[in-house]
Amino acid sequence: MSAEQKKPPMISVQDLWKSFGDNHVLTGIDLDIEEGSTCVILGGSGSGKTVLMKHMIGLLKPDRGTVIVDGEDIVPMDDRDLERVRRKFGMVFQGAALFDSMTVYENVSFALREHSNLSEEEIRAKVREKLAIVGLRDIEERYPAELSGGMRKRVGLARAIVLDPKIVLYDEPTTGLDPITTDYVDDMIVTAKAELHVTQVVISHDIASSFKVADKVAFLFKGKIVAEGPSQELRHNPHPDLQHFLQMWFAKGE
Amino acid sequence: MTTSDLESSPKRNPLVGLVEGVGNGVLGVFQTVGGLVSLAASVVVWALRPPYRLQNLFAQFDFVGVGSIVLVSLTGIFSGMVFATQSWSAFELFGAESLVGPTVALTVTRELAPVFSALMVTMRACSAMCTEIGTMRVTEQVDALETMAVNPVQYLLVPRVLAGLCMVPLLTMIFDTAGLFGGFFVAVPLKGLSVGTFVLRTQNLLAPADIWEGLSKGAVFGFTVTLIACYRGYNARGGAKGVGQATTRAMVDAALAVFIEDYFMGLLFHG
Ligand SMILES: Nc1ncnc2c1ncn2[C@@H]1O[C@H](COP(=O)(O)OP(=O)(O)O)[C@@H](O)[C@H]1O
Numbered sequence: 096m097s098a099e100q101k102k103p104p105m106i107s108v109q110d111l112w113k114s115f116g117d118n119h120v121l122t123g124i125d126l127d128i129e130e131g132s133t134c135v136i137l138g139g140s141g142s143g144k145t146v147l148m149k150h151m152i153g154l155l156k157p158d159r160g161t162v163i164v165d166g167e168d169i170v171p172m173d174d175r176d177l178e179r180v181r182r183k184f185g186m187v188f189q190g191a192a193l194f195d196s197m198t199v200y201e202n203v204s205f206a207l208r209e210h211s212n213l214s215e216e217e218i219r220a221k222v223r224e225k226l227a228i229v230g231l232r233d234i235e236e237r238y239p240a241e242l243s244g245g246m247r248k249r250v251g252l253a254r255a256i257v258l259d260p261k262i263v264l265y266d267e268p269t270t271g272l273d274p275i276t277t278d279y280v281d282d283m284i285v286t287a288k289a290e291l292h293v294t295q296v297v298i299s300h301d302i303a304s305s306f307k308v309a310d311k312v313a314f315l316f317k318g319k320i321v322a323e324g325p326s327q328e329l330r331h332n333p334h335p336d337l338q339h340f341l342q343m344w345f346a347k348g349e
Numbered sequence: 350m351t352t353s354d355l356e357s358s359p360k361r362n363p364l365v366g367l368v369e370g371v372g373n374g375v376l377g378v379f380q381t382v383g384g385l386v387s388l389a390a391s392v393v394v395w396a397l398r399p400p401y402r403l404q405n406l407f408a409q410f411d412f413v414g415v416g417s418i419v420l421v422s423l424t425g426i427f428s429g430m431v432f433a434t435q436s437w438s439a440f441e442l443f444g445a446e447s448l449v450g451p452t453v454a455l456t457v458t459r460e461l462a463p464v465f466s467a468l469m470v471t472m473r474a475c476s477a478m479c480t481e482i483g484t485m486r487v488t489e490q491v492d493a494l495e496t497m498a499v500n501p502v503q504y505l506l507v508p509r510v511l512a513g514l515c516m517v518p519l520l521t522m523i524f525d526t527a528g529l530f531g532g533f534f535v536a537v538p539l540k541g542l543s544v545g546t547f548v549l550r551t552q553n554l555l556a557p558a559d560i561w562e563g564l565s566k567g568a569v570f571g572f573t574v575t576l577i578a579c580y581r582g583y584n585a586r587g588g589a590k591g592v593g594q595a596t597t598r599a600m601v602d603a604a605l606a607v608f609i610e611d612y613f614m615g616l617l618f619h620g
């Protein structure tokens with residue numbers, strides 16, 4: 096820690112609790128994510144990673160706790176304030192969640208139509224630009240069902256960044272993809288940070304990917320963040336559950 | 350604590366189980382009704398707020414209303430014919446065949462038209478609605494709308510429920526016409542009643558109030574069945590199977606709701 100104080104974190108989650116009935120999913124989460132950094136939330140399947148991410152964007156209300164986004168506590172906010180805050184976000188969903196009744200062009204331009212008064216030409220230019228960033232062209236008129244999994248994820252990212260958000264959330268961007276596409280998506284996340292200067296939160300259970308894209312990795316286990324730090328440090332973190340998770344992963348990989 | 354639970358469970362009185370089951374069922378009904386009422390309130394609130402997405406609204410008018418015209422017309426003609434045939438054979442016994450026209454007219458406008466139009470819309474449009482919204486829910490498309498600062502109730506539910514509210518009365522009118530035509534066809538060309546008698550008797554006994562009764566029932570049923578379809582879809586959980594279950598429940602609930610509302614609205618109109 097240096098003497099000069101850093102900027103406040105872009106996202107700060109404090110003492111967050113959430114249960115669904117008897118299922119106590121989050122039991123006291125504390126996590127800060129610095130502006131302009133990429134934070135990976137690592138954890139097993141069903142450990143509550145998606146639930147945690149949905150709290151950051153206000154899709155779920157906690158039983159207890161605080162979620163501060165860009166200086167504002169979003170937990171007590173009503174729909175209207177939340178809509179304002181949500182424009183700072185783009186989110187890429189686990190299954191891409193593209194609107195399957197719409198073409199790629201309509202999907203990517205959706206938020207522009209809803210929230211801007213751009214002309215059709217400006218919209219078209221913007222959609223082209225965002226699709227180029229994710230490495231796609233000439234697929235505007237296709238429907239999501241006609242795309243491969245990797246392409247859908249990329250269209251999902253193009254849709255998420257079309258309003259130039261400050262924060263991009265990725266829910267398991269590489270799950271279910273082949274190794275080459277996984278590399279491609281990892282590169283995409285690194286590029287997005289470099290080119291768009293956004294704060295990014297990535298959910299993953301893929302350790303190799305995580306270490307590649309992360310400035311910081313946070314390990315979610317039994318409802319708490321039990322270990323966090325830069326990837327290299329985390330590898331040597333003695334927390335037994337984390338070490339177990341890492342060993343499982345590397346054993347599986349070999 | 351858990352051990353004592355386990356020990357007591359085999360000895361449980363079956364009656365307790367029955368009472369518990371009924372209790373849970375009643376609780377479930379209250380939960381559903383509560384959920385529906387609060388969703389209805391939020392649909393109304395979001396319907397009034399801009400932006401008004403007319404394109405979505407007209408697409409639903411087209412799907413729910415225009416798309417059901419042929420089905421509702423056919424149902425109307427055959428219902429009118431069936432009803433005329435039955436009432437003819439009854440009235441024939443005491444020489445009151447001239448009353449077939451008004452009997453068909455009153456039954457169709459007050460009851461059959463709104464009930465059957467709503468049921469046809471339930472089968473044709475609401476099942477598709479529930480499946481579509483349910484699929485969007487379980488594949489996180491609803492969440493995606495929300496993250497893009499678009500309210501899903503306003504974007505998805507408002508146009509569908511408004512379409513039910515406006516289009517079922519319209520279909521009721523079409524059913525009225527088709528039903529009367531069916532009744533006329535049986536009574537006049539098939540059974541030989543004179544055109545004058547049919548028209549005059551019907552005109553004398555059918556009041557505008559009867560038409561209004563049918564139309565207002567249509568509006569209430571239309572609102573309810575689309576609301577139920579949206580509610581079940583919107584709350585669907587757990588993949589394709591969950592969406593299928595939600596749709597089945599929506600169909601059952603919507604049909605049941607139509608008959609229950611029909612009875613109570615009848616009380617409202619006729620004491
Ligand atoms: N809307 C919900 N209602 C009830 N339970 C939920 C809901 N969302 C998630 N859960 C439960 O919370 C737990 C964590 O889910 P999730 O965050 O999706 O896990 P993952 O870490 O794999 O993303 C799971 O047990 C899931 O069943």
Ligand SMILES: [Mg+2]
Nearest residue numbers: 144145189267
């Ligand atoms: Mg998840």
